[in-house]
Amino acid sequence: MPSAPTRILIVEDDAGLAELFDELLTKDGALCAHVESGRLCLDWLASRQADLLLIDYSLPDLLAPALVEVLRETGRLPPFIIVTGHGDERVAVAMMKLGARDYLVKDNLVLDRLPSVVKRTLQELDNERRLAASEAALRAETQRADQYFENAAVMMLVLDREGRVQRINQAGCEILGLPPAEVLGRNWFDYFIPQKNRDGVREIFHRLMAGQLDQTRHAEHPVLNRAGEERLLAWHNSLIRDDTGAITGVLGSAEDITDRHQAEAAQREHEAFRKRVFESSQMPIIVMEAHSYRYIDCNPAAVAIYHCASRAELLGHTPMDFSSPVQYDGTPAPIKARFYIERSLAEGRIVFEWLHQRADGELWDAEVHLMSFTSNDRRFLQFTLQDITERRRAAAALRHHREMLARTEHLAQIGSWEWDSSTDTVRWSAELFRLFQRNPAEGAPSFAEQAKLYLPEDMQRLKAAVAATLSQGTPYELELRGVRGDGMIRVYLASGHSEQGPDRPAVRLFGALQDITERVITLQALKESEEKFATAFRASPVPMAIRDLGTDQYVDVNDRCLALMGYVREEIVGHAPLEIGWMAPEDRERNRHALSANGIVTDRELHLRRKDGTEVICSYSTHIIQIGGRPCVLSTSIDVTERRRAEAQLHQRMEELKRSTAELQASNEELTRFNRAATDRELRMIELKQEINDLCRQAGQAPRYALGFIETRDDSPPTQAPLLA
Structure with a gap:
């Protein structure tokens, strides 16, 4: 510009x-x-x-x-x-x-001299401005360097050629447990290096001062703190030189690694202990690479369970070499193994069952505990095995027996139970949980808790029957009204008998419970169903209508439905929805097909037309019922018009929020670009000191600063950073 x-x-x-x-x-x-x-x-x-x-x-x-x-x-x-x-x-x-x-x-020469005088003056002014800016930047950079020295989280230490402390930061004082006044000027080796290490550390220092030792070399040695305790420090050193290049001292940075060193020693001891546990464990343990699935380590128990003669027969192989080609669910073993391995890598630890095959073709079952871990930035898998072949066989036989019993109970709608009165422990069959609509995971309720399963008067009858069975051994059979988990009242036929030992009262009862609700309801429905249905239909707060399935004409509508449609009863009964314009022909046809295919239509959203021509949005449901032996269609129409309008308004507001979010994101990106530009301006700092001397020379002045150099430690080729001497 x-x-x-x-x-x-x-x-x-x-x-x-x-x-x-x-x-x-x-x-x-x-x-x-x-x-x-x-x-x-x-x-x-x-x-x-x-x-x-x-x-x-x-x-x-x-x-x-x-x-x-x-x-x-x-x-x-x-x-x-x-x-x-x-x-x-x-x-x-x-x-x-x-x-x-x-x-x-x-x-007579003024006009000749004027341009050069003005030009020289303007150049001097520009140089002075640039010099002032450079000096200000140098002061700021020097201040930042001082702040880094003082605020560094590691010890920063400057020693002269005699080993005397010239400067130390706060972190260094904290490590030594001393204020700066008790450190500065003292010989570092005489005061702060343990006697046993003093000569060796001093020798390294003298070789550094003589230029005989690579200053980039990393070193570890202890120091003494105020309490006389040794703290192990990791050192990095840089030589300090004067204008002539002569070494005048050393700048050292040191990190207190005492705790880390102790932790590493403890870790080594822990690893040795783990190795001993690994080798002596009776549980088969195998370690494999995550990327190749190859076994890289195992213990003697693993060699034994695979029927191998030595570790060499196991290492280098993969799980496929010891697996059945097809697993329990019919999946090929390589696919199933990859599935479990990927799960373990994602979740950390999983447990599953695996079908193995030995070299002689023998199949055996194992429970596998598979876990993933990282070591030295490499992923590994470790698993343990437990032979569960006999357990699976016994479980399969028991499962088959229980399945047969469950099928029998389900077909008869009979659940079985047993009760230990001494501990009030109750066990239910799966069918009994289903009959009461209770979650098997919650367990069967104790006898003391079963009052909530029956109506109060029926519970009293059950308690009396159970007491008689316990005391006299008399079996019982009762009709009881029970309350299911979903709140429904069902009628059950309950029976029970006791298990009695010689010369002692019964403490265990066994019995069965059969749901006979349908049988009871059937006997009552012939007389009461139509009257109850009519009462419920008319009193329902939901708009409801009944149509003849064959003619599609309305048989009855309740008051809420009339209010929704805007008609009186006489205008509806005897007419079909298409006749009064309540429903569009295409909606009527779709509902008819769905009802014919499924026997029910649930929550279908329709646009329906009232008598006054206004349109309402309804959640429409229908299903087929029997009234007096005649198939009919019971329909409900719930007005959701206002809800849909509210949803549309919410959608509009969400779109507005998205636009606002996009604008905010654009602002954030602009701020990021500004910050990047500001950072670029700071990169020129490292050139400022040399520019100051150059500007002084251009102005015909002596350089204002004498520059010394500190050689910085780096793995890259040596560089020199100018410092104020």
Whole structure:
């Protein structure tokens, strides 16, 4: 981006000369303005700024010294050059003391000298500005370096050639347990290195100072803290050199690794213990690679369970070499193995059963505990085996017996139970859980808790019968009204008998429970069903209607349905939905096909038309019922119009939220770009010190800084970072 032109204000009462100055300076790219007096100069600078002033020494109203003082007092004095018709050196010296950048005499050479004097002055001003900026940046960088030294989480230590402590940070003082005043100036080796390590560490230091030792070398040695305890530190050292390159000291950074070292020692001991446990365990243990599935380690118990002669017969193989080709569910073993391995890698630990095959073709079952772990950035799998062949056979036989019993109970709707009265422990068959609609995982309720399963008066009858059975051994058979888990009342035929030992009362009861609700309901339904149905139908808060399945004409509608449709009963009964325009023909046809195929239509959303022509959205359900031996269709129509409108409004608001989110994301991306640009500007810091000396040389001045160097430790080729000596 091109820089702005230099703004020069010419303060000259000679208009012709000022015009010549303007012409010369404008050719060099300057932007010039002209005033003829000191007062006009003050007015001009009150509202504008100039980069440079050309001031005639003798103005009509003010001499240049007075004008300069006024501008300095008001804080508006830019750099200035004095132009005078007198060649008096005293005037020149006085103006230079007031801050003039240069001095020009109005002679026949003034027009030749003016451009070079202005150019040189502007160059000096630019160099000074850049120098000031560089010095400020250097101060900030130096301050940051000091802050890093002081705030580093590791010990930072500077020793001179004699090994005396020149500087130490807070972390170092905390490791030593001493304030800086008790560390600075002391010989590091005499005060802070244990006696047994002192000579060796001092020798390393002397070799470093002599340049005989690679400074990038990592070292570990202990130090003594205030309490006399040894703390093990990991050291990294960098040499400090003066301007001539001579070594003047060393900068060391040290991390306290005492706890880590102790933890590593404990870990090694733990690993040795684990190895002993691994080898001596009676549980077969195998370790394999996660990427190849190959066995890389196993214990003697694993060799034995596979019927191998040695570890060599097992290692290098994969699970496929010892598996049945097909697993329990018919899946090929390689596919099933990959499934379990991927699960273990994702979840960490799984348990499953696996069908194995030995070299002689013998099949055997195992319970596998498979887990994944990482070591040295590599993934491994470890599993243990337990031979469950006999357990699976026994479980299969028991499962077959129970399945037969469960099928029998289910067909007869009979559940069985047993009760130990001494512990109030009750066991139910699966069918009994189903009859009461209870979750088997919750277990059977104790006899004391069974009051909630029956109506109160029926529970009293059951308690009396059970008491008689326990005391007298009398079997019982009762009809009881029970309450299922879903709240429904069912009628059960309950029977029970006791198990009695010699010369002692019964403590265990066995029995069965059969659901006879349908039989009881059937006997009552012939008389009561139509009346109850009619009452429930008319009183229902849900709009309901009944149509003849054959003619599709309405047989009856309840009041809520009439209110929804906007008709009176006489306008509905005897007519079909299509006749009154309640339902569109295509919806009627789809409902008819669904009802014919499934016997029921559930929660189908339809647009229905009321008598006044308005449209309502309804959740429409139908199913086939029998009334007086005649097949009919019972339908419900629940008005969901307002709910759909609310959902549409919610959808609109969600779309607005998405747009707002997108705008916020765009703002965040813009902020990220700004931060990146700010970071780039900071990268120039490392070049600033050299630039300061270069700028001083360009200005004809001696370099302001003497530069020394600290060699930094790095695995890359050596580099030198300039530091303030």
